[in-house]
Amino acid sequence: MSADPRVSIHPDSSVLMAAIAARLITKLVDIQDKHGEATVVLTGGTVGIGTLRAVADSPAAPAVDWSRVNFWWGDERFVAAGDDDRNTGQARLALLSHLAVDPARVHEPGSTDDFGSPEEAASDYARRLRDAAQAEHAADASDDRPDTPGSLPRFDVVLLGVGPDAHVASLFPEQAGIREKNLTVVGVRNSPKPPPERISLTLPAINTATEVWMVVAGEDKAGAVGLALAGANPVQVPAAGPRGLSRTLWLIDENAASRVPEQLVRKESTGS
Template identity: 55%
Template sequence: MTTDRRVLVHSDKDSLAGAVAARFITKIIDILDENDVAHVVLSGGSVNTAVLAAIRDSPAQNNVDWSRIHFWWGDERFVEADSPDRNDLQARDALLDHIPVDKEKIHAFASTDEIADIDEAAAAYAAALVDAAYEGSLYPRFDIMFLGVGPDGHIASLFPGLSGIAERTATVVAVRNSPKPPPLRLSLTLPVIQSADRIWLVLAGADKASALGLALAGASEEEVPVAGAEGRKRTVFFVDREAAAEVPASLIAPSY
């Protein structure tokens, strides 16, 4: 896969979140100038949630036509709807409950309250992807996909050594043995992730440095799943200085 891949380094988590928020607002306005709707995939985790809060707090977000944006998630913890572990609950608290978004365009994974069986929940999300796709496709064109990265290099809920990272047919997988609690999760698969026009990976902290360094050095996606995160048009790693400790200097883009 050929893609424009770059690393943008920021001094700390707060400046990182603010910079990504500003870039998102600018880019999504451009996307909506060219398209009737946009599809954005959100991620959980403290840093990505901080980005959403920074978007909410930016005066520039009033220039976005939020009613034309579909929101999806790369993965979800298969727990009760009101569990603080839910990625969609974190996103609603940080951003979605504070903007004039069309509720029908918020595509959350099912909770255990809605669908008790995890395989049925995976099938339901796969069906939702098809419903929003162009005719003949299994999923919509994702304009921007946010991803976090774990210390082990996992993205969404695709973990090294587990079968999900090798799935090439299904669009959504049920994860029953996540090494990071809670154990039951739902996740988009790597082909769906790689279909996104732009993948934005946002990560901070020294515990992420090794995984990021390995991914950019050519590790396999089975060993370090983030190595497989490449968008169709562009892949950007937004990182703080600690997370960038093992990134080759040649891959770090000048400040923008």
């Protein structure tokens, strides 16, 4: 059963990113206490990458055993591995290069260096997710999920930004990706936002996460946020679709909150 959304509003984007960073560090410590390791799905964008910088700068960051954190990405641009547009490269500069991570636990989606099409890269990413799920299932006999390996590992926290058009990951309104019901990863072509070719987790894959955190700042996102929280159809408003199994958080700044239904609002100056 998925969780109804809860909204936390912060005064501005800098406070928001610091609050998300503090919340993420605390969450990863708690998860490691329970499972020994933790898995986070990262996002790009201004807030996503800014949050990673805030994590790296936090004096609390050493509380996490970063060598036992698994990193995946919700989407990636299908360009060369060294391209500045890559979410993975930006995440390395902002966070991963500053931490003692285990390279084997950093799972970057494929690039044009290795694959001829976004569909090929998506298929490879889906295979690696299946492999991780099978290894996790075999290693954890106490896992309380159904007794099948499944096609996805446990996603403890999925971070998602939201575009002004309400896209999440690389799932855009009315396109094939947001309509996908069976695959865990899709190749995306003709993205309305450049670059045009991408790789993305699907909505069913995202919604296997224990917690989904929607991280949004800016007045240009207010319409998308309002529609999503009003219960719009995810095909037209993809941001309406993500739901964590135990928690769905909208962590937003005041500029993005102007059209949020009042009954959903919880204003905060710091993360909790």
